[in-house]
Amino acid sequence: MESFFKLKENKTNVKTEIMAGITTFVTMAYIIFVNPNILKLAGMNQAGLLGDAAEAANIGFEDPIVGAVFVATCLAALVGCLIMGLYANLPFALAPGMGLNAFFTYGVVLQLHYTWQQALAAVFISGILFIILTVTGLREAIVNALPDSLKRAIGGGIGLFIALIGLKSAHIVVSNPATLVEFGDFTQASTFVPLIGLVIMGILMARRVKGAILIGIVVTTLLGIPFGVTHIPDAFSWSIPSLKPTLFALDFKGLLNLGEASFIGAIMSVITVVISFSLVDMFDTIGTLIGTGQKAGFVNEQGKLKNMEKALFADAIATSVGALIGTSTTTTYVESTSGVSEGGRTGLTSVTVGVLFLLSLFLAPFVGIVPGEATAPALIIVGVLMMTSVKYIDFEDFTEALPAFLTMAIMPFSYSIANGIAAGLIFYPITKLATGRGKEVHPAIYVLAILFIARFTILPH
Incomplete structure (x- = not known):
């Protein structure tokens, strides 16, 4: 381990690295509860129920497809963490990403009407695209092309979108025909139980308790038992769920054949989805790597990690593998900062996280009883964490402020991450051109803006 991970060179040891890995895992383990609960709403359940219908049905891990998503979540995290640790020798952990799973469910499946099999195909394509961009070095060109304000706004917008999903799942915000939305009924157990969970998580986060989100989910699940929110099965199955229902279930043919839509419209729709997956993953990962890397001292004066x-490359491979086995985009987790804070400096930290995700496969009986009301507060908390990027946006410059604001606002208000990204890319060159600052815009942004305008106006969709 000393020679492979270069422990002494990085001023660390085996004990410190393993403890750092355990710390990181505890802070991000909530994903094994949350990811299956979000993806099952995309129809990744045996009944094929979508959205609220699936939530109301209280589908658990006894459902073979939901169980397979749980296994895929753990295995995708294992693959990503092992590559990050053994190949990159960095203490960063990966797992299916928050925001990306929401885009998969609410944007691609519920809004654009793809099946979950087709959505997995789009995730796989984005992973392959990411591999090509990384290997060829085109990634840096794309990163340089997008303005910093939009990069920051994408993270903030996803935070608002995730928070809205959490508020909706907690029944704190409900629909109203007259006002669009309103407060839910706080006398109902399905509302006050997740509200109490939110208070618990908020207090734990404020007090900087490690594993605050995970602890909050467990406590809320237990609290839901006497109120009938958490349902305990008559018998537990201790076998690991089969991966077969989602393994290689990708539907590439269907991805390019959307009913009566024209071929050009279908192609543009697919391009929009793939670009959205890729952009969100790319900037989420780069932001996390740079931010966490700075804390670990891995970033040089030129800002390069x-x-x-x-x-x-680890991120891209894990995304492709995750799609093949049945989960949404895998990305690097900002919770890796907790392990770095504990002294994690090498890939041994991320390898430890990967092993713990593998061992989590044996927790399926317990994970399966966690209701959506228990994971809803976690979505709200994650939304708060993702909003931190907004503070770096220059709101004094209206040519930066308007595109950034529209990026953030359109995501929750149109229930689509892709629409938010498109809005930002359209209005950024417009505001710059209108103020005689068109040269500040990279040519690639003009191309993307034209394509998105055509997507929403001219081309069939």
Whole structure:
């Protein structure tokens, strides 16, 4: 381990690295509860129920497809963490990403009407695209092309979108024909139980308790038992769920054949989905790597992270593998900061996280009883964490402020991450051109803006 991970060179040891890995895992383990609960709403359940219908049905891990998503979540995290640790030798952990799973469910499936099999195909394509961009070095060109304000706004917009999903799942915000939305009924157990969970998580987060979100989910689940929100099965199955229902279930043919839509419209729709997956993953990962890397001392004066290309490669491979086995885009987790804070400096930390995700497969009986009301507060908390990027946007410059604001606002208000990205890319060149600052816009942004305008106006969709 000393020679492979270069522990002494990085001023660390085996004990410190393993403890750092355990710390990181505890802070991000909530994904094994949340990811299956979000993806089952995309119809990844035996009944094929979508959205609220699936939530109301209280589908659990006894459902073979939901169980398979749980297994895929753990295995995708294992693959990503092992590549990050053994290839890049960095202490960053990966798992199916928050925001990306929401885009998969609410944007691609519920709004654009793809099946979950087709959505998995789009995720796989985005992973392959990411591999090509990383290997060829085109990734840096794309990163340089997008303005910093939009990069920040994408993260903030996803935070608002996730928070809205959490508020909706907690029944704190409900629909109203007259006002669009309103407060839910706080006398109902399905509302006050997740509200109490939100209070618990908020207090734990404020007090900087490690594993605050995970602890909050467990406590809320237990609290839901006497109120009938959490349902305990008559018998537990201790076998690991089969991966077969989602393994290689990708539907590439269907992805390009959307009913009566024209071929050009279908192609544009697919391109929009793939670009959205890729952009969100790319900037989420790069932001996490740079931010966490700075804390670990891995970023040089030019702002470049050591082994960044290898880290991005780990992310891309894990995304492709995750799609093949049945989960949404895998990305690097900002919770890796907790492990770095505990002294994690090498890939041994991420390898430890990967092993713990593998061992989590044996927790399926317990994970399966966690209701959506228990994971809803976690979505709201994650939304708060993702909003931190907004503070770096220059709101004094209206040519930066308007596109950034529209990026963030359109995501929750149109229930689509892709629409938010499109809005930002359309209005950024417009505001710059109108103020005589068109040269500040990279040519690629003009191309994307024209394509998105055509997508929403001229081309059939």
